[in-house]
Amino acid sequence: MAQEFIVDGDRxxxxxxxxxxxxxxxxxxxxxRQKGLCLLCHTGPFAEQKFQGNLAPDxxxxxxxLDSGQLRLRLVDSLKINPQSIxxxxxxxxxxxxxxxxxxxxxxxxxxxxxDVIAMLASLSEADAGGxxx
Amino acid sequence: MIRTALIAFTTTxxxxxxxxxxxxxxxSGAEFMSPSTQAMQKDDTSNxxxxxxxxxxxxxxxxxxxxxxxxxxxxxxxxKSMKGVAARYPAIHQSTSMPVDLQGRINLCRSDxxxxxxxxxxxxxxxxxxxxxxxQSRGMPVxxxxxxxxxxxxxxxxxxxxxxxxxxNFSCAxxxxxxxxxxxxxxxxPQAHPNxxxxxRLEWQGMGSLxxxxxxxxxxxxxxxxxxGSDEFIALELYLMSRxxxxxxxxxxxxx
Numbered sequence: 001m002a003q004e005f006i007v008d009g010d011r012x013x014x015x016x017x018x019x020x021x022x023x024x025x026x027x028x029x030x031x032x033r034q035k036g037l038c039l040l041c042h043t044g045p046f047a048e049q050k051f052q053g054n055l056a057p058d059x060x061x062x063x064x065x066l067d068s069g070q071l072r073l074r075l076v077d078s079l080k081i082n083p084q085s086i087x088x089x090x091x092x093x094x095x096x097x098x099x100x101x102x103x104x105x106x107x108x109x110x111x112x113x114x115x116d117v118i119a120m121l122a123s124l125s126e127a128d129a130g131g132x133x134x
Numbered sequence: 135m136i137r138t139a140l141i142a143f144t145t146t147x148x149x150x151x152x153x154x155x156x157x158x159x160x161x162s163g164a165e166f167m168s169p170s171t172q173a174m175q176k177d178d179t180s181n182x183x184x185x186x187x188x189x190x191x192x193x194x195x196x197x198x199x200x201x202x203x204x205x206x207x208x209x210x211x212x213x214k215s216m217k218g219v220a221a222r223y224p225a226i227h228q229s230t231s232m233p234v235d236l237q238g239r240i241n242l243c244r245s246d247x248x249x250x251x252x253x254x255x256x257x258x259x260x261x262x263x264x265x266x267x268x269x270q271s272r273g274m275p276v277x278x279x280x281x282x283x284x285x286x287x288x289x290x291x292x293x294x295x296x297x298x299x300x301x302x303n304f305s306c307a308x309x310x311x312x313x314x315x316x317x318x319x320x321x322x323x324p325q326a327h328p329n330x331x332x333x334x335r336l337e338w339q340g341m342g343s344l345x346x347x348x349x350x351x352x353x354x355x356x357x358x359x360x361x362x363g364s365d366e367f368i369a370l371e372l373y374l375m376s377r378x379x380x381x382x383x384x385x386x387x388x389x390x
Contacts, residue, residue: 033319037302040319051320055313086313088302096303103301103356 002091002107005076011069012076016091016111021119029109029117030059036109036117041087045124056087061126071118075109090114155311155325160381163324166315167390171336175388183265183334183386186258186341190266193259199250205263208247212270220268221277221383224372226284233287235371237264237343238363255362261341265332268385276329276383278376287365291373294366300357306370309351327378328371330387337390344371 005012015021029036031049038044043052044059066074073080077089090108099105109117164175174180194205194212209215224235227242234242240263241252253260278284295306309318310326317323331344345367349359360366 051317053319054317086304086308088304096301097297097299098352098357099299099301100353100356100358106301108301 002093003111005091007073007080008069010073010081011067012072013069015068015115016072016076017115019112019115021112021115021117023116023119023123026113026116026118026120029113030120035113037088059121059124061124063122063124064126066121068118068122071121072114075114075117155314155377157380160327160378161314161325162327162381162384163330163389164384164387166322166324167388171388171390175330175384175386181334181386181388183332183341183388186262186265186332186334187269187386188266189258190262190264190269193263194266199244199248201247201249203248205243205248208243212266216267216270218271218274218277220264220271220385221274222279224284224287224368224375225279226281231283233284233368233372235368236267237345238368240264240267256343256346258341261332261343264343265341265386268332268383271383272385273382275380276375276378278372278379284372287369288372288376290366291369291371294370295373300352300355302355304355306351326374327381328374329378329381330384330389332385333387333389335389341386344374 003016005016006014027046030038030044031046033040038059039046039049039052041053041056042059043054046052062071074087076091078085078087079089088108091111091114093105093107164172167175174182178184191212197204197207206212220236223239224233225239226232227234227239237255237260240260244250244252253263298305298308306326309323314323314325328344331347332341333347334341345362348367348370349362352359360370
């Protein structure tokens with residue numbers, strides 16, 4: 001089950017865990033097609049990754065556009081930002097229909113996974129987007 | 135506690151137009167494939183689905199069940215009696231007034247007319263017979279019956295089409311109406327037309343029904359798939375056929 005958190009405007013300002021996010025672990029989650037699933041929809045500065053999807057904005061430089069609190073709400077439950085969004089709510093386990101038995105009552109990512117992903121996304125600056133990482 | 139500072143914002147955008155694919159924009163699933171897979175589908179000598187159709191022809195003529203009758207005993211040659219049939223299924227079954235799809239209809243003939251046991255879903259035999267019957271409609275337009283008794287089931291199908299489900303919380307419409315032509319990872323998202331089924335899928339190394347495909351899509355969004363032969367799948371098939379009305383039948387389709 002997901003723990004409680006406070007939505008503050010377009011942010012969740014407080015981290016979900018006391019342990020700081022680990023950007024290296026976060027990167028591994030983002031590129032993992034069974035776990036993060038991010039590259040099914042997004043492109044981003046992950047040159048070694050073939051077959052990135054094109055259903056969603058490029059993640060390059062997203063750390064310059066959004067702060068950690070904004071990234072956190074986007075990951076936890078993007079429907080709170082855009083109710084039509086196709087981006088899954090990564091930290092929500094209720095109010096869903098016909099969830100498969102293996103996944104029922106579970107969030108897509110754990111609280112620590114979310115913090116790790118945020119640490120990685122926050123490190124993606126516009127300066128890198130142009131070339132260094134791409 | 136979740137503070138709902140965004141409520142005012144969310145309610146103003148709650149209603150959006152329901153996107154549907156305009157008739158001129160409709161594309162068969164085959165158009166999203168590589169040229170080599172397209173060529174494999176087009177040429178009967180390389181289309182592996184034609185082997186299933188051949189097997190279906192044998193089964194069509196083979197006596198089965200306690201009556202010792204074959205399909206041909208009642209229907210004669212399939213190229214006449216089955217022409218156009220697959221293009222108009224699912225249809226209402228007269229004695230129950232409920233819709234059945236082509237596979238269900240074949241199994242009703244087995245149990246009622248041949249006094250044989252029904253064929254298992256996704257069994258070689260049921261796929262072969264369904265493919266053989268559907269092949270007799272190849273090139274003919276998808277023609278859903280103009281039968282008002284089907285309307286509530288079609289509507290149920292459309293409701294399911296637009297319903298978000300699974301842990302990933304997607305509806306069929308969000309992928310196939312709103313995002314067709316884009317890429318989900320490496321897979322191009324097709325428009326979800328049923329006109330090539332049953333198909334031979336290279337990934338499966340075998341034939342599969344439309345319902346198998348739908349179960350894959352549901353599993354992909356981490357939803358509990360509907361059961362083979364369930365009312366929900368018949369309703370979705372009805373909706374998909376009405377959405378594809380007029381498109382030419384292509385069975386047996388080939389998919390990557």
